[in-house]
Amino acid sequence: MWPRFRQDLGVLLWASFLAACAATLFFFAYFDPRSLAADEAPPSWLADRMTGYGVGFFFFWAVCTIASFLTAYLIDTRPADRNEK
Amino acid sequence: MSAVSGSAGSGLYEARRKIHAREVTGRYERLRVIATSALLGLFYGLPWLQWRGHQAVLFDLPARKFHILGLVFFPQDFFLLTWLLIIAAVALFFFTTLGGRLWCGYACPQTVWTKVFVAIERWCEGDRQQRIKLDRAPWTAVKVARKTGKQILWVVFAAYTGLTFVGYFSAIRGLAPSIATASLGGWETFWILFYGFATYGNAGYMREQVCKYMCPYARFQSAMFDRNTLIISYDAARGEPRGSRSRGADPKKLGLGDCIDCTLCVQACPTGIDIREGLQLECIACAACIDACDGVMQRMRYASGLIRYATQNSMDGKRTRIVRPRTLIYGGLLMALIVGFGVAVAERQLLEMDVMRDRNSLYRQLEDGGIENVYTIRLINKDTQAHVVQLGVSGLKDATLDSEQREYRVAGGEVLSVPVRVRAPGQAVTGSVEVKILARSVGDDEPESSAVARFVAPST
Numbered sequence: 307m308w309p310r311f312r313q314d315l316g317v318l319l320w321a322s323f324l325a326a327c328a329a330t331l332f333f334f335a336y337f338d339p340r341s342l343a344a345d346e347a348p349p350s351w352l353a354d355r356m357t358g359y360g361v362g363f364f365f366f367w368a369v370c371t372i373a374s375f376l377t378a379y380l381i382d383t384r385p386a387d388r389n390e391k
Numbered sequence: 392m393s394a395v396s397g398s399a400g401s402g403l404y405e406a407r408r409k410i411h412a413r414e415v416t417g418r419y420e421r422l423r424v425i426a427t428s429a430l431l432g433l434f435y436g437l438p439w440l441q442w443r444g445h446q447a448v449l450f451d452l453p454a455r456k457f458h459i460l461g462l463v464f465f466p467q468d469f470f471l472l473t474w475l476l477i478i479a480a481v482a483l484f485f486f487t488t489l490g491g492r493l494w495c496g497y498a499c500p501q502t503v504w505t506k507v508f509v510a511i512e513r514w515c516e517g518d519r520q521q522r523i524k525l526d527r528a529p530w531t532a533v534k535v536a537r538k539t540g541k542q543i544l545w546v547v548f549a550a551y552t553g554l555t556f557v558g559y560f561s562a563i564r565g566l567a568p569s570i571a572t573a574s575l576g577g578w579e580t581f582w583i584l585f586y587g588f589a590t591y592g593n594a595g596y597m598r599e600q601v602c603k604y605m606c607p608y609a610r611f612q613s614a615m616f617d618r619n620t621l622i623i624s625y626d627a628a629r630g631e632p633r634g635s636r637s638r639g640a641d642p643k644k645l646g647l648g649d650c651i652d653c654t655l656c657v658q659a660c661p662t663g664i665d666i667r668e669g670l671q672l673e674c675i676a677c678a679a680c681i682d683a684c685d686g687v688m689q690r691m692r693y694a695s696g697l698i699r700y701a702t703q704n705s706m707d708g709k710r711t712r713i714v715r716p717r718t719l720i721y722g723g724l725l726m727a728l729i730v731g732f733g734v735a736v737a738e739r740q741l742l743e744m745d746v747m748r749d750r751n752s753l754y755r756q757l758e759d760g761g762i763e764n765v766y767t768i769r770l771i772n773k774d775t776q777a778h779v780v781q782l783g784v785s786g787l788k789d790a791t792l793d794s795e796q797r798e799y800r801v802a803g804g805e806v807l808s809v810p811v812r813v814r815a816p817g818q819a820v821t822g823s824v825e826v827k828i829l830a831r832s833v834g835d836d837e838p839e840s841s842a843v844a845r846f847v848a849p850s851t
Contacts, residue, residue, distance in 0.1 A: 338455060356578040
């Protein structure tokens, strides 16, 4: 149902990886994990900067992967346009 | 300029056959060895370089400050990094317009590390023919030994690359001993393995597949090309009709061009294309085919350069223009950005200040009727030397600033958090107003800084 799924998954993970790198760079340039964790809500183990960066990066990667996956899926399964041909 | 896909009809993802590129020697290979050695030396050596007692180049993420030689950069200087990335992008455009994919062929980390991994492979498994034979051969003890040896060297090299990479972010002189004593931090271990694995996979297995399928630059670089851009060109007019002939035979009598159809250019190509079909998207301009062909031309006693760096215009017998609107625009933009960057770094404010309001209370009413607001001031000294800083407040009549010490010493490259109270007489202020917090270093011509903060009082 999804031809070349494995290769597309590779491209999709890679594109999300690049986007996640950029997101991590920009986000943590402005937000310090330590002060983010000063609020009540985040668990205390997030207060460590290295943990904050690492978890942040993988969070961005996961979110970007979801977006890439949905994009690829919706384009792939788009119904054919009747006016085309 | 049209760039067609070389693997016509085979689709984007044909089942991958391993490309065993033939090893070549020649002037472009020598150039690449020089470029590769210099870049690798820089990458592996730089973290070990010390500068006045600390690592010369250290992007200290845990401490949120970047050391580059004597300069210290803080997250507040982030725009400089963005600026630097823009300079890098424009420089890439500029050099692509002039010389095509010079970046890909000589400087890209993918190329550089692939070179090393291929060299290790060649050292363990032999040259192209021997490698192809070895891959087809049954698993004998010799094959196991050769393959195992290669894997061990690859893994060690990749792990060391990971260590070096992490060494840019966490002092490498601290990392190395903690590996020896097995006391390396969890995240450091993870990122060393992560980067090491990425190196191993990309340079050991993916190689030029990365350029073909993963690299965004490869997809849009041809947009920077025009008829005056240096590309790897096969001189079809001179080479065709191609055909084999015995050495010393006169090609003109045989009705042949200079191409003897030995296919060495194809065997040397790391992306597996035939340059004689014209410029192709896969071509990373490594010039291996030029070296291979020049060697053959020399043996045939033909003039070299049947495949050569040339522009479309020169191939068509026209003049090549280096100075043209495209290069002027990219070049001018690049110069302006570099000069601007230099000025921005030189004119950087050396003392910076952040003011954060106390989150727990808006204000406090004092016994004498005054109003008090509490702030935390972060003093950031980007200078290499220490400064003694006095704090003050302005913009609100009769307001005073009260801190535990009269002045604070902030060491070079350090951040100091100071809690302060700003007090104002009760009748002087209602509601929320802006005040200016001042930080002045003691002494003449010393850096100072100010920041606007919100002062809150009862609204009636």
